[in-house]
Amino acid sequence: MPEFQTSPGMRDILPPDSGRWRRFVGIFSETVTAAGYGQIIPPLLEDIGVFHRVGEATDVVTKEMYDFVDKGDRHIALRPEQTASVCRAFVQHNPATPWKVWYAGPNFRYERPQRGRFRQFDQVGIEVLGVEDPYVDIEVIALAWNFFAKLGVQQVSLHLNSLGEPSDRERYMQALKDYFSNNLEHLSQASQVTLTKNPLRVLDSKRPEDQQLIDGAPRISDFYSPAAKAHFDTVQEGLRELGIAFVINDKLVRGLDYYRHTTFEFVGGTMDSAQNALGGGGRYDGLVEALGGPATAGVGFAIGLDRTLLACDDEGVFPPVPDEVSVFVVDITGGRQAMLITHELRSAGISADRAYQGRSIKSQMKSADRSGAVLAIIIGSDEVDSNTAIIRPLRSDQEQYAVSRKDLLPTITKALS
RNA sequence: GUGGGCGUAGCUCAGUUGGUUAGAGCGUCAGUUUGUGGUACUGAAGGCCGGGGGUUCGAGACCCCUCGUUCACCCCA
Numbered sequence: 480m481p482e483f484q485t486s487p488g489m490r491d492i493l494p495p496d497s498g499r500w501r502r503f504v505g506i507f508s509e510t511v512t513a514a515g516y517g518q519i520i521p522p523l524l525e526d527i528g529v530f531h532r533v534g535e536a537t538d539v540v541t542k543e544m545y546d547f548v549d550k551g552d553r554h555i556a557l558r559p560e561q562t563a564s565v566c567r568a569f570v571q572h573n574p575a576t577p578w579k580v581w582y583a584g585p586n587f588r589y590e591r592p593q594r595g596r597f598r599q600f601d602q603v604g605i606e607v608l609g610v611e612d613p614y615v616d617i618e619v620i621a622l623a624w625n626f627f628a629k630l631g632v633q634q635v636s637l638h639l640n641s642l643g644e645p646s647d648r649e650r651y652m653q654a655l656k657d658y659f660s661n662n663l664e665h666l667s668q669a670s671q672v673t674l675t676k677n678p679l680r681v682l683d684s685k686r687p688e689d690q691q692l693i694d695g696a697p698r699i700s701d702f703y704s705p706a707a708k709a710h711f712d713t714v715q716e717g718l719r720e721l722g723i724a725f726v727i728n729d730k731l732v733r734g735l736d737y738y739r740h741t742t743f744e745f746v747g748g749t750m751d752s753a754q755n756a757l758g759g760g761g762r763y764d765g766l767v768e769a770l771g772g773p774a775t776a777g778v779g780f781a782i783g784l785d786r787t788l789l790a791c792d793d794e795g796v797f798p799p800v801p802d803e804v805s806v807f808v809v810d811i812t813g814g815r816q817a818m819l820i821t822h823e824l825r826s827a828g829i830s831a832d833r834a835y836q837g838r839s840i841k842s843q844m845k846s847a848d849r850s851g852a853v854l855a856i857i858i859g860s861d862e863v864d865s866n867t868a869i870i871r872p873l874r875s876d877q878e879q880y881a882v883s884r885k886d887l888l889p890t891i892t893k894a895l896s
Numbered sequence: 897g898u899g900g901g902c903g904u905a906g907c908u909c910a911g912u913u914g915g916u917u918a919g920a921g922c923g924u925c926a927g928u929u930u931g932u933g934g935u936a937c938u939g940a941a942g943g944c945c946g947g948g949g950g951u952u953c954g955a956g957a958c959c960c961c962u963c964g965u966u967c968a969c970c971c972c973a
Contacts, residue, residue, distance in 0.1 A: 487964075538971050542897080560973085590971065591897075602973060669970075686969075733972085744973095756973060783973030811931065842926085844933040859931055873933070 488590070488598025495801040500601070503630070503784060503797075504583045507603045510626045511581040514618070516605050519580040521564035523587075527556040532769045533563045533737060537677075543588040557587035562763065562779060563770070565606045570772035576609025595786045604760070606779035608767065613710045616741045616762060617717035619778050623745060623758060624723050631796030632787070634748030635757060637723065640731035641711040642679075642739050643703045645765065651702040652678050658696055665692045679732040698729050707740065714741050737763040741778070747790040757790055758782030803851025804830040805895055807873075809843040809858065816858040820868070820887070827888055829895065848873060854894060856887070870894065 485491060492500055508518065530540045539559045546556040558564055561582050569578060583603040592598060605622065607615050620637065627635050642648050655678040659666055666674065667686045674681050682693055703711065718725055725743075733742050742761030760780025767775035791797040806824055808831060810817035817833040824831040832850050834843040840857075847855040857869040857879070868887050871879035872894075882890045 484964080543971075586973085588972080592965080593968090594966070596972075600973065604973095673970095680971090683971085758973060781973060786973060809932075839926085840931055841933075846933085848933040855933080857932070861931080869932090871932075879932085 486598075488592040488596075490597065495799040498802050499788070499797070499799040500784065502800075503788070504603060506629050507583065507626055507782075508581065510629060511605050511622055514579075514622055516579045516581040519565060519568060519582050520584070521558070521561060521568055521582065523557055523585070524555050525558055525564055525567065527554045529563050529567045529770065530556055530559060533560075533766070539588060543590050545587045545589055559588045560586050560781065561602065561604060562606060562766070562777075562781070565779070566608070566767045566770050566772070566777065569608050569767055569775070570770050576775070577615070578608040579605070581605045595783075595789055597785060601784040602758075602781040603784065604758075604779060604781035606777060608777045609775050610778075611764065611776040613713040613741070614717065615778050616710075616714045617721070619760065619780055620714075620718065620743055621721055621723060623760075623780050623782060626782070627745065627757075627787075630787070630791060632747075632757075632790050632794060633796075634794060635790070636746050636748060637718075637725040638728040638731050638744045638746055639715070639718075639725040640699070640728050640742050641703065641707060641714075642732070642742055642761075643699060643707040645739055647699075647702045647704050647707050648679075648739060651697065651699050654697045654702070655679065655681070659692070662692055665689075682730040682732050693730070700729055710740055733759060733761060737766040737769070739764060743780070745782070747786065747793070755786075756783075757787045801851065804832045805852060806831040806854050806856060806891060807847035807850045807852035808833040808856045809840060809847055810834075811837075811840045811843070811857075811859045812863055813837055816863065820856060820858070823888060824891065827892070829891060854891065856891070 512518075527544070527546050530544060533540055544556045544559055546554065549555050561584070565580060565582065581604065583601070585599050585601050587599055589598060590596060605619060607619060624637070643651065656674065659670075659674050659678060659681055663671060665688075666681070667684070667688050670681050670684050670686065670689050673684070681689070682696065684693065715725075715727075728744075731742055731744055732738075733744070738761040740762040742759070744759035745757045747755045747757050758780055760778070762776070762778045764776040765774070766777055767773065788797070806829060808817040808820045808824075810820075810833065814833075814835065814837060821831045821833050832852070834846045838846075840859075844855065853872065853874050855871045855873055857871055859869075862868055862881070866884050867881045868884055869879050869881050870887075870890065
């Protein structure tokens with residue numbers, strides 16, 4: 480065993496998997512930039528207060544943050560998510576609204592690692608600030624939907640809920656608190672603790688002994704104000720019109736406290752593990768204000784790379800594809816010719832690789848095959864003497880042929896086109 | 897943070913009731929006569945059996961601790 484290894488919950492993404500990550504983000508960025516979103520690259524570190532404003536009752540900020548005091552005595556945290564950073568950036572830079580941004584990058588949470596759950600994990604996401612219009616909720620959901628479709632994942636179900644307006648949510652929380660408090664003896668120990676912190680989250684409990692009580696709990700839908708109901712109705716109608724299937728899940732209370740109105744989650748269909756939430760989001764009007772900005776509406780989502788990739792694996796879609804080059808130079812005269820030719824090709828924008836250490840022609844041909852190259856260029860002493868090169872097609876039955884060195888680049892260029 | 901499973905070559909795994917130089921497949925590398933890949937055959941390299949301690953004449957196999965991993969709870973992406 481090596482002396483040093485990645486610490487728990489951290490890992491190296493190696494090729495060819497890393498290429499898949501790159502394509503994942505590439506497809507995401509295409510999807511959302513085509514909808515008018517610009518990229519934001521917030522820092523990994525923020526003043527810990529930024530995240531505290533997100534909600535004091537969520538484990539994400541109370542127990543799971545990587546935080547430290549820096550050399551300037553500032554209390555700093557590695558971001559556990561990026562929505563708070565986006566809102567902080569909004570307050571700091573005061574951009575014109577609607578502000579539509581996307582991001583991709585790692586977040587950090589000190590949790591016990593599990594399948595689909597790491598301490599450093601990547602998310603892609605979008606946020607729209609400054610728009611209350613329910614059509615934005617629909618747009619945001621539709622973009623995530625499109626993205627899953629582009630990846631080829633089929634079995635994703637959209638769970639939808641509304642938490643109503645803040646006052647609706649308050650009244651509902653009180654009703655839940657009363658309901659559970661009156662039935663404490665049927666509630667698990669752990670849920671009793673949760674109840675004191677945030678009654679909404681009791682609905683999230685997966686403990687079997689809680690299920691019966693939860694099933695009989697008051698429903699949020701009975702607490703909607705007319706405005707909240709209208710908002711939610713518009714979202715549902717819009718999704719139907721767009722042909723986006725969803726299920727109403729009135730137990731869907733998301734972990735971060737700033738959500739109100741629309742909340743949603745994308746649940747993987749093939750994973751029976753507990754980590755089956757591929758992504759989620761919702762509306763968080765009020766978060767910007769909590770961070771010291773003007774009252775500003777906000778909606779967005781985040782999608783986890785790892786879990787989505789797991790879902791892809793389960794469905795056999797979006798496989799990792801090794802990175803390949805177009806040309807492989809086989810030089811059996813020592814390597815200087817390969818140096819010259821690969822440089823010439825690469826300078827002309829043609830991807831090219833070679834072998835090193837003067838290996839046998841057979842071994843170099845093997846490498847050429849594995850490199851994925853379409854063409855091999857073979858240089859032996861005969862070719863050096865006659866100032867030529869052999870071009871050997873590797874992916875067709877076409878015979879190999881010789882060209883003069885000065886014609887090599889144009890010939891290769893033509894053969895590849 | 898709490899509880900259960902697992903930890904043997906780069907990868908996937910065998911290793912009989914504890915007994916002499918620890919195995920396979922895949923992968924890697926090299927050969928199979930003269931300068932040519934994808935197949936086949938042959939061979940080679942590569943493991944203080946996660947780490948530490950203990951029991952024993954003797955431990956990869958048993959016990960304890962520790963680290964890592966995995967599953968569930970929790971939380972969430």
